[in-house]
């Protein structure tokens with residue numbers, strides 16, 4: 001009891017203690033209620049719900065409901081100024097029209113542009129339309145999934161088998177790619193786990209939220225990452241010791257691309273035939289695959305030479321540069337001097353220059369020297385200050401205890 005009292009003094013952690021208490025009592029039994037709103041349906045005699053279909057416009061839908069062109073302009077104006085809505089998305093948005101009685105004009109319009117937002121337009125006595133933006137409360141639950149790499153598996157296959165949704169897997173891959181070389185660190189028999197959020201509305205799962213924790217028992221060691229909010233409100237991912245897990249550069253810019261040639265001081269060149277250093281890493285990818293910048297920086301070169309073909313070079317800070325070669329084409333707007341974000345597409349895979357087939361040749365240059373992208377020590381983007389680090393370690397301790405429970409009871413969840 002004494003221990004949990006201490007924990008409750010910590011702001012971030014106290015919530016988790018509560019979640020844990022709930023976890024220990026609740027076994028999730030989710031009843032999925034399925035709605036079926038296709039086209040127009042009459043919910044009761046005064047309310048009809050229209051699901052936006054492709055080709056529908058706000059004006060066509062309003063005119064169908066008996067509005068005049070003048071009304072349509074008025075309503076569109078209010079939607080734009082008060083709700084920042086200028087168009088409807090087919091198959092996603094729903095509109096409700098409410099009448100005081102069945103043969104009166106519409107007095108209230110409800111637009112649902114996302115599962116988490118509801119816009120209510122009500123007609124006032126003098127014919128003006130008032131707009132109210134309502135945020136729909138979401139019920140967020142953290143769920144835990146574990147998987148194992150089997151013979152001949154990719155991380156994606158194993159993750160899908162573990163029931164981890166594609167979008168979450170892609171995020172996990174992005175995170176792990178800072179620490180792991182999927183080519184060399186992944187073997188059959190390895191275990192991994194992911195704690196992530198699922199968002200519910202009225203007991204029905206709507207979408208997935210954020211990745212909260214990742215663990216992968218890789219060949220070079222156990223990789224652990226936790227999402228944590230610092231006292232300045234910014235969130236990031238940190239390893240088990242509280243060191244920043246997001247590095248300034250990615251070892252593998254293209255997700256899930258197979259390494260076809262490693263960094264080496266001497267290799268037989270596939271085109272030239274003689275032995276020379278391979279100053280980068282080759283990733284197999286088909287022509288046209290977008291090439292993301294490995295880190296934020298400024299484009300310092302964009303051009304063509306006989307060896308690299310079309311290439312881009314980015315300077316990230318005073319010591320690191322990266323180079324991307326054999327591109328089929330450059331991304332629009334990426335020229336010398338352009339500032340790029342980490343993950344921003346700078347060009348597309350190709351086979352220009354000295355190349356035997358479509359691939360990305362990727363180099364990391366540190367203080368003017370080529371280094372092995374797979375092993376070079378990369379600086380973290382953000383590390384925790386002393387106070388935040390203490391909070392993090394406390395948070396992690398409680399989260400780990402929660403994860404331990406979830407590992408024993410895969411159908412439980414943590415109420416966020």
Ligand SMILES: [Zn+2]
Pocket residue numbers: 261278280281282360361362
């Ligand atoms: Zn190469």
